[in-house]
Amino acid sequence: MIALAGAIQIIGGLALAPLLSGTVQALKARLQGRRGPSPLQPYRELRRLWGKTIADPQPTTVVYRLAPCIVAAATILALFLVPIAGLSPDWPLGNDAIVLVGLLALARFALAAASWDTGSGFALMGSSRDLTLSVFAEALLVLALILAVLPAASTDLVAMSAAASGSAIWAEPAHWCAAVAFALVVLVETGRQPIDNPDTHLELTMIHEGPLLEYAGRDLALLEWSAAARHWIFLVVAAELYLPHWGGFGAQLACLVTGVAVLCAALALTETAQAKMRILHAPALLASGCLLALVGLVSGLVG
């Protein structure tokens, strides 16, 4: 059981992550009345990129060249922290939610430093926006996590997942607030509309694509994979902590798969229905998420 959970954590995270973004793209195309690419398209792109040579823009230093490896390494470590169906083997890395946040911050630091190294205006524009949003997103993320910590009395993701299982928790208004707040976090962190548009390669509007602009070949493949894995991590955490799940390992695994599928569909739907919002309005949205989380906290503490 626990070995299977461990296997899904790592192999699933490594191999299935690109499928998620592929599925969202395919679903979105269908909703928009196009045939669109197959859900396997991200794999084809990764294979293509893996065979290409690396670009070496001048003048860059080792910071630029190491960044993709550091980003991917931090993301792989983050995969070890996220339990699957409420279980995680005793990796020596623990399962702390705040460590997960820290690892993703390391990836963000590395990529933003690489943008400075190229000096490319588009890369810097992207990372400056990304970092601006992260100020609000991290506050919201911590508040949403506190709401999930409340029933578990621990920031251990395994304990938090166990405390969020069953149906009793859904009688708490706090949990509903937490789920909505975390949904906003997912939108920001995965770079989805209305915050960011993953389809655009128009330099002036993009956020997460910007810092990737100079990279090519295996560097780009590592970064594209990391973006997909980030997607995976946030959707799995959302399903494990904030979506209904119950029963033994088998039932929980089924809940997880359904939950992630529903989230993919929801992302595709929002992307179709929502236009990208002005970047300067996004913090207001996130701040309202913070307020909602605080309301949830009040109800959780009083109730």
Next chain:
Amino acid sequence: MSGVELLVLLGLALLTAGTLAPVARGGLTTAIALQAVGIALLGVGGALILLGAPAVGATFRSGLDPGLGIDGLTGFFLATLAVVAAPATIYARGYLAGVARSRALVTLGGLFLIALAGLLMARDPSTFLACWELMTFVPAAAILVRRGDAGVRHAVFVYLAVTHLGGAGVWICVLALAHYGAIGDPGALAAQGAAVQALVIVAAIVGFGTKAGLMPLHSWLPRAHPVAPSHVSALMSGVMVKAALYGLVRVLFEWAGPAPLWSGLVVLAIGLLSAFGGVLYALFQRDLKRLLAFSTIENVGIVALGLGTSILFASTGDETWAAIAFAAALLHILNHAVFKALLFFAAGAFERALGSLELDRIGGLLRRMPWTGGAFLVGSMAIAGVPPLNGFASEWLILQALIHVAFGPSLGLGLAGALAAAGLAATAALAVFCFVKVVGLVLLGVPRRAEAEAAVEAPPSMRGAPVFLAGCCIALGAVPGLLVPSLMELAPQPHALVTKPGLSIPGTGSLPSPWLLLGLLVLTGLLWRLRGSRRAAPVPAWACGQPIERSLGWSSAGFTKPLRLVLEAVLRPRREIEAVHERGQLQSIRYRGEIPHLFDTLLYGPVQRGALAGALVARRLQSGSVRIYAAYLLALLLGLLVLVRIGAIG
């Protein structure tokens, strides 16, 4: 006499000899070596006592007979002092080479160390207050010896004025404690009732908080720290503000008896304001040293968050978490001392190579100064609080403590904890933003002016200090768990924790930092191998097809513009655009934008104007005529007699 005692006495003797040597025309290298060895021995003695050796010297007393001694808490702060000061003195050898009046600066440096060590070791109120004043004056003297232009003199004046006005709080607090016999006797003040206790606590927060640079009494710090010589800046930012925190810890956690709940909330609120406000203003600074000074305010705020949390836990009866939060605050004190000193050392090396530290005009130093630049990169990552470095470990602990307040016993505390936790998370994100910007503008990209193009690596003595401290950043980040149990023993209600390299605290998912470091290194190495080194011919970065010129380079203001726009209501930036037209044609556009420091314009400005206006009124009383003064005396006498007559006094 125990071995530790001998070590400490030898350290003090060497430090004194090193301070006096330049006065006696001894060699500067000898003097510096004596100082470095002396302070290192003191630090080793302190560390031994922290790790369990028995305390040495006198114990605390409220009387006036002088005494020095070292207990666990003093030992911790002495060790922190030594970790920064020993490299600082060695760094000073290279930094002061060829500088005018270096002899005086070396003596003042030694005197500063003696004042700091004396403050930490003082066991009676008179020694404490004497060292406190010395600690304030010596850096001011060092700044003035080095540079004496009008701007610097004004900065020193503000520094002395603000720290003395605020420092009155320290005198009130220490003298009140001595009066009630409460120094070294926790029960004595509690017996005096809540009002006296409140007076002492408020005086301590104002007095020590001013010197620590806590907002809103921080105004002197970003003025004074940047103008000092870099090794003195490192000591001021790394240790002097910590000495003030030492005083705050002594008062709040030992002498004032069990600190009440409200004081915890006050410290928490001030800490949150300082942490968020400090890093927010740091982000918009254009000068590297000024930016580092604002970031000191941020980190002192983070420490205050930990201390406030500890008080909250203690007053609600959760002794385990009170000890954890206390240890977290101390750990952050050490961590911040290490990386802030590192950054100031590196900034000093950059300043020597370039002449000025205007952020928008540096660039590309990592290639030209690989050692200093590499250490600066490590320090920036540590201060940004990313794993696996030391900043993350202590911020993780403090955030965990805040999260555990959030599901505390009452709604008010819960909300306070959640708000502070969210604020700390935003602060951490802002710190990443700020120090990515610094790294990018200073180390990466193309050199932005000729001096940066021609920069060469600093001499070995100036290179060693930052590299050593970068090693400390990595080591403290890898094994914080070896230190935290000893720090938890220092809490008022000590709590034992199993000593492990990582941090495994009940109620958390644990921070196995050695494994994180190892995992990151191994995975990065593996991926680096996988990635291969096959690469295409070098190409320029993409700028829509045009060649990248210096004028296309991003500035500090450009990078932070989205945040400035988002926070416009809070920051109230000023901007002026002036278009020059001539014969109906646009000739040139001049743009000026700045982020005013709102504390200066809204708080200090009015206070200063009020004080000056008051002084004008008061000056009318000073006519210079003896008869008028005699009339004042007569009026005073009569007034007092009237008061005695009606029974108001006497």
